[in-house]
Amino acid sequence: MKFQLSIIGGGVMGEAILSRLVASHIYVPADVCVSDPMPERRDLLAQKYGVQVTPNNLVAAEAEIMLLAVKPQSLSAAAIGLSNAPASCIVSILAGVTLAQLETMFPNKPIVRAMPNTPAQVGAGVTAIAANALVNSTQLEAVRKIFKAIGTVVEVAESLMDAVTGLSGSGPAYVALVIEAMADGGVAAGLPRAIAMQLAMQTVLGTAQLLSETKLHPAQLKDQVTSPAGTTIAAVAQLEKAGLRSAMIEAVLAATHRAQELGKQ
């Protein structure tokens, strides 16, 4: 096979995955090909990572693993002529697009559906994967290795992939909104913007680390912070009044439903 790995679509996620794979020496740049119609993306990726680039998806398809990283709306156009692609194994990170749909486009191919997230850019992503019946253990291990390079990997039933998309796939945006809003609150209370941002960011990072390392339930952590008649319970009462928990639950459900819709297009 001409390439060990090809990435169809060198955008935000394609580059995030590529950057970690090259940095961790999992693939030699010469063995990787990225296909993208935008010359400026091709030039940037070739210069920055030393990989092969092409505007022709068919050229890139000569790979052991072909990773699809185009928008779901671009999949039909990207897949034209690829139904008999020589790629040994196909991996899709497209929101909403099911294994059944991919199997129709790429008959009799081993296919893995995956859902990473943008903290992949700094090796702190989380990716859920689900494989079809044709994926063998060597191929699954190779796919796991790709996603381990960008963070942690969990295996789920394919029926749960839209829910994964609603939670961790889209989740970095929810957390970013929370951090921005907390910083705004600090600014409203008189803090300089830069200090407010630093405090908000480290509070989110530190809280996630504390929960992860101690295995405390979030409710226990909340109870540790809330002194009787203190400041935190005053804030928690406001958050409950504004429906923070309900808003977050509805947000995850809305993203899950949107992923289901994208899969039906």
Ligand SMILES: NC(=O)C1=CN([C@@H]2O[C@H](COP(=O)(O)OP(=O)(O)OC[C@H]3O[C@@H](n4cnc5c(N)ncnc54)[C@H](O)[C@@H]3O)[C@@H](O)[C@H]2O)C=CC1
């Ligand atoms: N951005 C995110 O946070 C996440 C995105 N995803 C999924 O990853 C996929 C890519 O998303 P992004 O990287 O954010 O999008 P993006 O728009 O940054 O990248 C898509 C790339 O595909 C290229 N492209 C368009 N048509 C093409 C074609 N016919 N052949 C080859 N390349 C083509 C574009 O030029 C662009 O560089 C989407 O399907 C999305 O659902 C999954 C997890 C997280």
Ligand SMILES: O=C(O)[C@@H]1CCC=N1
């Ligand atoms: O918003 C989207 O559709 C993509 C999928 C998960 C994160 N971003």
